[in-house]
Amino acid sequence: MRVLVAIALMGALAGLGGFTLVSLGLVSVSASSGHWPATAWVLHYAMRRAVxxxxxxxxxxxxxxxxxxxxxxxxxxxxxxxxxxxxxxxxxxxxxxxxxxxxxxxxxxxxxxxxxxxxxxxxxxxxxxxxxxxxxxxxxxxxxxxxxxxxxxxxxxxxxxxxxxGERAGETAKPVTPDHLRPLQDPLGPVLTNCNRCHAADGGGRGEGAFPRLAGQSEAYLLGTLQAYAKGERHSGIMQPIAAGLEPEVLQALASHYAQLPAVSRTGAPMPRSATLAEGQALAERGVPERGVPSCAHCHGPKSSPRNPMYPTIAGQYAGYLKQQLELFTVGQRGGSEYAHVMHSAAQRLTPEQMQALADYYASLPAQSAPALAEPSPASSPNSGGD
Ligand code: HEC
Ligand code: HEC
Ligand code: HEC
Missing domain, CATH: 1.10.760.10 (Cytochrome c-like domain)
Structure with a gap:
């Protein structure tokens, strides 16, 4: 019994001593002094085991x-x-x-x-x-x-x-010349250089489908999307920190820059079987009425009547990117602008095979600029990129 009391007393004294040291501000919290080897070992061991x-x-x-x-x-x-x-x-x-x-x-x-x-x-x-x-x-x-x-x-x-x-093979870092200092006069220059690492200077993405094509997308959609990332309403650990760090005027300037670039497409993936493309086209045009899936073409084209500029152009976009976004919509994790809710109901009832067919079909269409789609074309002209 006495031993137990003694241990408890010693414990209490040690605790009190520790608390006094902390209260007097004598514990080292200085990063410059580093950890004692024993502390470093214990912390890293704990981390390894936990992970x-x-x-x-x-x-x-x-x-x-x-x-x-x-x-x-x-x-x-x-x-x-x-x-x-x-x-x-x-x-x-x-x-x-x-x-x-x-x-x-x-x-x-x-x-x-x-x-x-x-x-x-x-x-x-x-x-x-x-x-x-x-x-x-x-x-x-x-x-x-x-x-x-x-x-x-x-x-x-x-x-x-x-x-x-995004440097090409054989290309070395540019020498520092007055030309190289030009970005200092153009405030958008360094920001765009960063965007272009991933989205490419022509806005066409970098092939492979890792990064979406932005060139020729409607300005309203690009701005709404950048604002949604900045506000955390569209979720991406890659794009959110980038958009959140930029002033509203810069986001506006970037949206208008990419909207003005000619639409390019380098989806160049091996063409899926024509049966898949035909299935994708049928789905895009008619939807699945019995399951309440609407026609995608009604909002995204291809069609000749004007479209809401907040509905993105997806023709000529990378199939991998399109499928990924559809999957995110299906599980309610895509977010986006104030219009995004219409896509949640559109995508919810698609099967994985249907998503793939739709992504392949839209990727196989020629990329088009948003303004061209928003303009009604004469009824006699054939529907570009359609059937
Ligand atoms: C602000 C600095 C900082 C940033 C930014 C950061 N890390 Fe770390 N990371 C650390 C520190 C400090 C540790 C050591 C943790 C430890 O010793 O327990 C660490 C540990 C790690 C480890 C474990 C390494 C090991 O063997 O102990 C990995 C893997 C890692 N980071 C990956 C990443 C990746 C990927 C990113 C970018 C998405 C990232 N980190 C961003 C500071 C950072
Ligand atoms: C590190 C690579 C990287 C950089 C740098 C980058 N992006 Fe992105 N961007 C991505 C990825 C990946 C996505 C797809 C994110 C997702 O799944 O939501 C994306 C998506 C976007 C989208 C949405 C496209 C769509 O069709 O909905 C826009 C707009 C965009 N980026 C603009 C920019 C701008 C402007 C910059 C420069 C300020 C920039 N990005 C810099 C990788 C990048
Ligand atoms: C009522 C109009 C409407 C219909 C119908 C519709 N969409 Fe959408 N779609 C939208 C809107 C609006 C967005 C943009 C959401 C946002 O990010 O704010 C969008 C976004 C998308 C995106 C993401 C594009 C990108 O660049 O990130 C894909 C992929 C897509 N839709 C595919 C489809 C498919 C496939 C169908 C048919 C099953 C379809 N949509 C039906 C309105 C519609």
Whole structure:
């Protein structure tokens, strides 16, 4: 009995001592002093164990799709490289002053299973600077990061620049010349350079279908969409942080820039069987009346009568992107402008096969600029891109 009382007393004294130290402000919280090796070991051990246990049961989807790696690389350059470095990319000096210091990642990837990487990127790590994914709904985007992380350890710095910055092979960094300083006079210049890493300078996306085509989309839809990302009403851990960081006038200028570019399409995927295309076309034109699915063409074209500019043009858009958006609509995770609710009811009753057929059909149509579609064409002229 006495022993128990003694232990309890000692515990209480230790607690009181600790509390006094904390209250007097004598505990070191300075990042510059780092952790004691023992503290660092315990924290990292706790993190490893937690990630290992809590990622159990996460099912890993196929990760070898080049579009996933490309999408992951684009975001890695926005959101991770400053803290973690990459092939040919140094960590920022400021990030290196954090405690714990973010590790240089390429050499760390082999220590983790894909589902563990997924868990870390989605949830972040408490008591460190490692952030969680900005859009909880978008597990597909987190998997894109995992696909890229797994490819990174063996990646050359040229390949990294190609993927993350959109540089073509053999192209080296531009020399610093007065010409190179021109973006300083054009306030939109540096912003556009960033957009173009992913959406390409001609607004056509980068092939592969990782990034949607913006060129020729209606200005009203582009602006409504950028505002929806900025306000968190359309969910994407990739686009939300980018749009939220820009002034309303810049969003307006960007929407008008991409709307004015000629519509280009490089969907160039191997053509699906014509039976699938015919099924897609029939679905797009008639919908599925018995299941309450409306005609897509009524709102998205192709058709000759004017369309609401808030209804995006989807002809010549990448099939992978279209299917992904339909899947998100079906499960209620797409969000968007104030018009987005009409799509939720339209997409809800589509089967996965129907979504694929519709995505393939629209991707196979020539890309069209929104204004051309909004203009009524004479009844005698054939419906462009239609049957
Ligand atoms: C603000 C800095 C910061 C940013 C931005 C950041 N991280 Fe981290 N990350 C950290 C820190 C600090 C740790 C170390 C956590 C620890 O030691 O427990 C970490 C740990 C990790 C780990 C585990 C590494 C290991 O072996 O311990 C992975 C994987 C990771 N981050 C991936 C990412 C990815 C992918 C992104 C971008 C989506 C990202 N991080 C963005 C700071 C950052
Ligand atoms: C790191 C790559 C990346 C960068 C940089 C980027 N985007 Fe995006 N963008 C994406 C991805 C991925 C999507 C699809 C997101 C989704 O699923 O909602 C997207 C979607 C969009 C959309 C919606 C397209 C549609 O059809 O609904 C617009 C508009 C857009 N981006 C504009 C911009 C602008 C403007 C910039 C520059 C300020 C920019 N993006 C920078 C990757 C990027
Ligand atoms: C009543 C009009 C209407 C109908 C019918 C309709 N849509 Fe939509 N659709 C919209 C609107 C509005 C949006 C834009 C939502 C937003 O982001 O604000 C949209 C968005 C989309 C998108 C995302 C485009 C992008 O760039 O992100 C796809 C894909 C799509 N619709 C496909 C379809 C298909 C396939 C059908 C037929 C089953 C269909 N829609 C029927 C109005 C409609």
């Amino acid at each position: 290992n246990t809590q990622s159990m049961g996460i099912r890993v989807p196929p990760l070898d799709d080049p579009a996933l790696v490309l999408k992951g690389a684009g975001h890695y350059h926005t959101g991770c490289v400053a803290c973690h470095g990459g092939p040919g990319q140094r960590q920022s000096l400021i990030a290196r002053q954090m405690t714990p210091e973010p590790p240089f990642l390429p050499s760390r990837i082999a220590h983790w299973e894909p589902q563990e990487l997924f868990w870390i990127v989605r949830n972040g790590v408490k008591f460190t600077a490692m952030p969680s994914w900005p859009a909880r709904q978008r597990e597909d985007e987190v998997w894109a990061l995992v696909a890229f992380l797994r490819a990174m350890p063996t990646m050359s710095s040229e390949r990294y620049r190609q993927l993350a910055l």
